[in-house]
Amino acid sequence: MPHSSAGSVDSVTERTFPTRVLQATKPVLIQFWAPWCGPCIRVTPIVEQLAAEHADTLDVVKVHVDEEPELAIRHRITSIPAFVVYADGAPVQSWTGAAPKSVLAHNLAPYLG
Template identity: 40%
Template sequence: MNGVQRCKRSHQLATPRAETETAAGAGPVNDTTFPDLVLASPVPVLVDFWAPWCGPCRMIGPIIDELALEYGDKLRAFKLNTDESPGVATEYGIRSIPTVMIFKDGQKMDTVIGAVPKTTLVQTIEKYIN
């Protein structure tokens, strides 16, 4: 019985930390919030188009969170679940995921398709950071 209680306690302690890390990384965006959060942003925005069933999307997700933290106020980063928000995905011609797009001043500036290395994303971002 004590072993079960310890497991439950460990799980309860681990969950808030994981939620905090996600909250500090890339935030969620959807069809409704996209215009305000992405297109109206005063700084460049990285949008990760993904879906929960996509293995490569799960691989690149933590990298997107890292980039959000590393760039701080210079870049905003969001994740758009294409299953839940197909409108924006269709509007921008998303045909495969993961797809990462960079927006600046309300315009799509660049697209990276696939689970690419962090260095590839950094090189792409750096072109649009003032």
């Protein structure tokens, strides 16, 4: 499936999760969010910047927790925004909370090749 334009982050559903995340050939950052979550809205442009800057080495997707509760439950998401990094089909790191770009980049550094 071709990638959408640079800087945009595709939504993942229960149906597309296996293909986009579990079978991905590069690390995947998942942002768990909801439109009513102020910190989620504030951190989204930062996540989109990182997605554009690291498109060659990192795939970035988002999960709307109200529309995909099973994915949120499976990842034990209790607070949003929450982030999970997958590498080789398995979760390797996670954290919660909006953070400045420098913190997000630091957390992702091991996966950016």
